[in-house]
Amino acid sequence: xxxxxxxxxxxxxxxxxxxxxxxxxxxxxxxxxxxxxxxxxxxxxxxxxxxxxxxxxxxxxxxxxxxxxxxxxxxxxxxxxxxxxxxxxxxxxxxxxxxxxxxxxxxxxxxxxxxxxxxxxxxxxxxxxxxxxxxxxxxxxxxxxxxxxxxxxxxxxxxxxxxxxxxxxxxxxxxxxxxxxxxxxxxxxxxxxxxxxxxxx
Numbered sequence: 001x002x003x004x005x006x007x008x009x010x011x012x013x014x015x016x017x018x019x020x021x022x023x024x025x026x027x028x029x030x031x032x033x034x035x036x037x038x039x040x041x042x043x044x045x046x047x048x049x050x051x052x053x054x055x056x057x058x059x060x061x062x063x064x065x066x067x068x069x070x071x072x073x074x075x076x077x078x079x080x081x082x083x084x085x086x087x088x089x090x091x092x093x094x095x096x097x098x099x100x101x102x103x104x105x106x107x108x109x110x111x112x113x114x115x116x117x118x119x120x121x122x123x124x125x126x127x128x129x130x131x132x133x134x135x136x137x138x139x140x141x142x143x144x145x146x147x148x149x150x151x152x153x154x155x156x157x158x159x160x161x162x163x164x165x166x167x168x169x170x171x172x173x174x175x176x177x178x179x180x181x182x183x184x185x186x187x188x189x190x191x192x193x194x195x196x197x198x199x200x201x
Contacts (some may be wrong), residue, residue: 020058022048027070031116033109036067036123036130067130071120075137078117082144091148092197095166096190102174103183111178118171141167149197166193 026048030039041063045052059065081101085094105113117134124131142163149159166189173186 019050019054023050023055023058023066024070024073026050027066028074028116029113031067031070031074031119032113035119036127064127064129067120067123067127068133071117071130071133071137074116074120075133075140079137079140079144082141086144086148091145091152092194094148095145095193095197099170099173099186099190102170103177103186106174106177106183111181114178115171115174118175138167138171154197162197169193 023044026044030044030047034043041052041055044063044066045055055066056062059069082094082098085097088094089097102115117137120127120130120134121138124134142160144163145166146156146160146163149162150156154162169189170186173189176185177183
């Protein structure tokens with residue numbers, strides 16, 4: 001899953017949007033690869049190529065504030081991608097395409113890059129605002145999938161519980177796939193979803 005910041009990444013440190021954008025994108029990348037506790041300001045500044053003084057101009061509260069913004073932006077971006085898939089295909093096919101994008105991200109990065117939202121959620125005790133941003137994103141994904149399932153004929157109560165299972169399954173599948181270094185858990189999820197959600201012939 002390719003995650004880009006909303007504004008174009010680049011520019012010099014005299015360009016306010018470019019500096020902020022680089023910081024957020026670096027935070028998302030480091031969340032995906034190292035988790036919230038796996039990097040400090042030195043790694044972040046080196047990855048983003050931003051001076052320390054510029055970091056605090058954009059994020060006066062430091063890393064906690066940056067992680068909250070990074071999780072919020074990642075959730076918005078992933079949700080937008082999910083919207084496109086759900087608008088183009090039936091829910092089960094959209095789910096399969098969503099999973100394929102995560103599989104590509106895992107394989108292409110040699111299982112180095114996971115989901116930034118899962119990383120933010122796992123660090124909720126130390127970074128509660130980032131954890132809350134991840135929770136909002138997961139709830140939003142659930143709402144979008146539940147609405148698509150209901151529109152396809154699944155009863156409302158079943159649509160919501162199914163959507164929760166799918167979101168949890170994908171997030172857990174990403175974590176498990178990274179650990180096992182195989183996308184088999186994600187393939188299994190899609191196979192099970194197809195059996196239970198595909199319309200009868």
